[in-house]
Amino acid sequence: xxxxxxxxxxxxxxxxxxxxxEAVNVLDARPAGHVHSKPMSDMRLAILDSDSGFVxxxxxxxxxxxxxxxxxxxxxxxDDLVAMRVNALVVDLxxxxxxxxxxxxxxxxxxxxxxxxxxxxxxxxxxxxxxLRLGAxxxxxxxxxxxxxxxxxxxVVRRRKSASARVETGPLVAGELEIRADQFxxxxxxxxxxxxxxxxxxxxxxxxxEAKVLQREEIYQAVWxxxxxxxxxxxxxxxxxxxxxxxxxxxxxxxxxxxxxxxYRFDPERRGGEVLDEPLEALVADPGxxxxxxxxxxxxxxxRLAV
Numbered sequence: 001x002x003x004x005x006x007x008x009x010x011x012x013x014x015x016x017x018x019x020x021x022e023a024v025n026v027l028d029a030r031p032a033g034h035v036h037s038k039p040m041s042d043m044r045l046a047i048l049d050s051d052s053g054f055v056x057x058x059x060x061x062x063x064x065x066x067x068x069x070x071x072x073x074x075x076x077x078x079d080d081l082v083a084m085r086v087n088a089l090v091v092d093l094x095x096x097x098x099x100x101x102x103x104x105x106x107x108x109x110x111x112x113x114x115x116x117x118x119x120x121x122x123x124x125x126x127x128x129x130x131x132l133r134l135g136a137x138x139x140x141x142x143x144x145x146x147x148x149x150x151x152x153x154x155x156v157v158r159r160r161k162s163a164s165a166r167v168e169t170g171p172l173v174a175g176e177l178e179i180r181a182d183q184f185x186x187x188x189x190x191x192x193x194x195x196x197x198x199x200x201x202x203x204x205x206x207x208x209x210e211a212k213v214l215q216r217e218e219i220y221q222a223v224w225x226x227x228x229x230x231x232x233x234x235x236x237x238x239x240x241x242x243x244x245x246x247x248x249x250x251x252x253x254x255x256x257x258x259x260x261x262x263x264y265r266f267d268p269e270r271r272g273g274e275v276l277d278e279p280l281e282a283l284v285a286d287p288g289x290x291x292x293x294x295x296x297x298x299x300x301x302x303x304r305l306a307v
Contacts, residue, residue, distance in 0.1 A: 043153075048072040048095060133234070174207060243256050252271055
């Protein structure tokens with residue numbers, strides 16, 4: 001008996017699942033020459049999925065839209081994926097087994113401009129949250145309608161293109177920091193700061209806000225792409241990581257300032273007095289607990305925390 005990848009039907013079964021069968025009927029009944037109202041004809045899509053019926057419908061519909069497709073039967077090396085020059089990837093994580101999370105993180109870090117839509121079987125909330133945080137832009141649970149998958153791919157790529165259009169205005173220079181959106185990298189005096197894709201997106205968002213205070217919820221919505229759950233401290237964790245890296249590379253400057261109970265503001269300022277050898281944030285064992293530090297800390301340390 002075959003495994004239950006894709007829509008949850010055994011691989012040996014050649015019939016389509018109800019959603020795929022419905023899509024085929026719709027496609028077959030559609031008048032010749034019918035196209036999407038606003039097709040993205042420059043779309044290049046890679047599909048990593050072993051469900052032949054589901055993929056067949058995606059290929060047929062995407063072909064109607066004028067998209068270029070690459071069907072993958074195994075996880076490609078990141079170098080090969082780069083060479084394909086695709087805009088988006090639809091991937092069934094069930095096909096990747098235990099290495100699914102590593103694949104997501106590796107691809108999103110190597111190709112920060114690639115739209116990633118996970119289309120897989122039933123999963124837990126924690127699995128979906130982890131996948132989205134590792135780099136997936138959207139998550140669709142099978143069985144699903146192929147038209148919805150393609151619409152989500154379009155939405156992801158549209159957002160990517162819109163963001164790219166906004167940042168193609170040259171580097172952003174602040175203090176000793178140079179932020180290059182076209183390279184998804186930040187530099188200090190020509191040296192690269194090793195930032196993950198998510199860390200870079202957090203830094204870029206704050207830097208582009210021109211000293212405006214951004215609430216945690218705003219940052220989460222803009223970077224992660226969906227509403228922040230109550231009690232989620234992801235923003236604080238990533239702000240702490242970015243601060244540490246900025247301070248290690250540019251110790252004479254303070255870039256990200258905390259507004260307690262509200263959020264964060266990017267505004268480069270030269271540090272006054274002696275610079276500590278160890279970043280103060282390293283003293284905070286639990287990220288995001290700056291608001292709860294004991295008042296016994298001396299004034300200098302409290303001032304450092306406040307910025």
